[in-house]
Amino acid sequence: RIYRYQTHDYAFSSNERLLHALGGTDFTRMLNQTIDEAMQRAGFSQKFINEVVCPAMRVNYGQGVNINSFVGAVSLAGVESGLWSVKGGNKLVCTGLLYAAKADVIPGRVLSIEPKTRPGPAGDPVKLYHVTYNTTSGLTGETYDIVLIAAPLGRQMANIAFKNFQPPIPDFPNPYHQTVATFVHGRLNASFFGYQDPSAFRLDAIFTMENPKLFINSLGVVSPVEGGGADGTSPSPSAVWKVFSKEVLTKEQLGLLFASYDSVKVKKWLAYPRYSPPEKCPPVVLHDNLYYLNGLERAASAMEMSAIAAKNAALLAYHRWHGNADSIDQEDLHEKLKTEL
Numbered sequence: 001r002i003y004r005y006q007t008h009d010y011a012f013s014s015n016e017r018l019l020h021a022l023g024g025t026d027f028t029r030m031l032n033q034t035i036d037e038a039m040q041r042a043g044f045s046q047k048f049i050n051e052v053v054c055p056a057m058r059v060n061y062g063q064g065v066n067i068n069s070f071v072g073a074v075s076l077a078g079v080e081s082g083l084w085s086v087k088g089g090n091k092l093v094c095t096g097l098l099y100a101a102k103a104d105v106i107p108g109r110v111l112s113i114e115p116k117t118r119p120g121p122a123g124d125p126v127k128l129y130h131v132t133y134n135t136t137s138g139l140t141g142e143t144y145d146i147v148l149i150a151a152p153l154g155r156q157m158a159n160i161a162f163k164n165f166q167p168p169i170p171d172f173p174n175p176y177h178q179t180v181a182t183f184v185h186g187r188l189n190a191s192f193f194g195y196q197d198p199s200a201f202r203l204d205a206i207f208t209m210e211n212p213k214l215f216i217n218s219l220g221v222v223s224p225v226e227g228g229g230a231d232g233t234s235p236s237p238s239a240v241w242k243v244f245s246k247e248v249l250t251k252e253q254l255g256l257l258f259a260s261y262d263s264v265k266v267k268k269w270l271a272y273p274r275y276s277p278p279e280k281c282p283p284v285v286l287h288d289n290l291y292y293l294n295g296l297e298r299a300a301s302a303m304e305m306s307a308i309a310a311k312n313a314a315l316l317a318y319h320r321w322h323g324n325a326d327s328i329d330q331e332d333l334h335e336k337l338k339t340e341l
Contacts, residue, residue, distance in 0.1 A: 001334060002308055008337060011315035011328050015281035015296045018312060019070075021333060027070065031299060032278040035072025036065035055207030059218035059244060061301075062179045064210050067275035071300035078302075090303065108135035112161040113147060115287065127288055146289045146317050150310060152176065152297065153282070156270060165287060172282040172295075176270035182243040183222065184254065186261025198259075215253050217244040272301035284313060291317055 001022050012018035019027045030038065035057065039049050053076065054065050060075040061067060067075075086092055098105055112132045120126040132141040151158035154174040162169040190201035205220035222240040243249065243257065248266055275298075282295035296309040319327045330336070 004337060005333050006308070006311050006315065008333075009315055009319075009327055010330055010333055011312050011319055012284075013316060013329050014284055015299060015309075017329050018296070018308075019299060021331075030070035030073070031068050031281075033069050034066045034277055035069045035075075038069035038072065039065075050209055054209055055218070058210075059207050059220075061272055061275070062177050062217055062244065062246065063275060066277075068277040068279050068299070071275055074300040074302055074305070093303070106133065106135065108133040108140075110158070110160050111139075112163050113290065114163040115165060116143060129290060146291070146321065148291045148293060148310075148313050148317065149286075150293045150306075152273075152294045153292065162286075169286050174282070174298075175274040177272055177274040178246065179217075179269060179271040180245045180248050181267045181269070182245065182249050182254075183263075183265040183267075184241045184243065184258060184261050185238065185263040186241070186258040187238050188219075188241065189257055189259045192256050215245060215247070215249065216257070217246070219243045219257070273297050284316065285320075289317065289321070 002018070005021065012021060016028055019031075035053060036049055039053055040046070044053070049065055053072070056075050056079045057064055057067060057072060060078050061071065065072070110131055110133045114130045114132075116128045116130050117125045118128060128143045128145060129147045130141055130143050131147060132139065134140075149158070149160065151160075152174060153160060153172055154176070156176060157174070188201070190196075190198040193201070193203075193206065195201040204223075205218070207218050208214050208216060220242055222242050241258075248268060249257075254261065254264065279298045281298045282292060284291055284293075284295060286292050291313045293306070293309040293313050296305055299305070316328065319325070
């Protein structure tokens with residue numbers, strides 16, 4: 001539904017209103033219960049939850065079945081077949097959008113945002129925002145009519161200072177979960193996974209259940225977008241494997257997982273929020289013309305969610321700037337659009 005609503009230029013002033021427009025109280029209620037509780041209420045056995053649902057949560061979000069049921073549903077969708085990949089990497093989505101938008105990209109880190117008031121052409125005061133950022137050329141800044149923040153706020157993340165706002169913009173409790181991605185080119189140690197005969201090992205992905213003795217969340221072959229992977233054939237003896245874990249793997253742990261390897265690349269990152277229902281999403285509108293996209297990550301973090309949040313914020317900023325109140329927070333859009341058609 002959201003793509004249809006956004007195609008017709010409708011926007012929502014809060015993340016809760018957006019979710020409610022998509023699925024009513026059922027969707028907003030999903031933020032207040034765990035995926036474990038939701039699956040049990042739907043009639044799934046604890047064995048199914050432990051052995052099928054939990055591994056999906058661990059590979060996609062590095063967490064167990066105590067995450068909220070909305071992000072849990074997104075995670076389960078992520079293990080379905082028929083998913084798409086971007087040839088050349090997901091970063092091309094960003095560069096492609098920047099190119100299509102003809103955006104003027106300033107490489108730098110934003111340090112602070114401060115509201116300013118200046119006289120307009122008719123003498124009336126005009127509200128603006130001064131953005132200070134650090135580039136390779138040093139500290140500089142620029143003034144803007146509208147500012148959209150597309151980065152997670154928090155001391156460990158974007159860490160933007162909001163100066164002289166009245167009322168002050170509050171801090172949002174926004175802990176993020178650390179995931180370590182380790183890329184290894186080598187031969188997997190099949191015996192570690194219970195295969196005494198390496199030729200009998202034909203898996204290209206391994207998910208895990210909750211077990212305090214396990215030091216990995218998942219392990220899988222990295223295949224090119226075209227001509228590789230998921231075709232039923234066993235991985236080559238020496239392949240590139242991606243290992244997700246909570247901590248950096250030690251040499252001893254790598255030695256357990258791999259019979260031999262010749263290359264290791266490690267990326268430690270705060271990948272997604274640490275989910276703990278009940279969830280409360282930060283506001284979309286932080287100030288008059290200051291918008292925040294990443295609050296929707298508290299419902300679920302995914303590329304698709306970021307795209308939805310970005311378009312919603314852009315539409316919301318446009319409609320509020322031009323006074324188009326009839327395009328914001330409209331109820332019963334599903335029925336309304338059916339009538340229009």
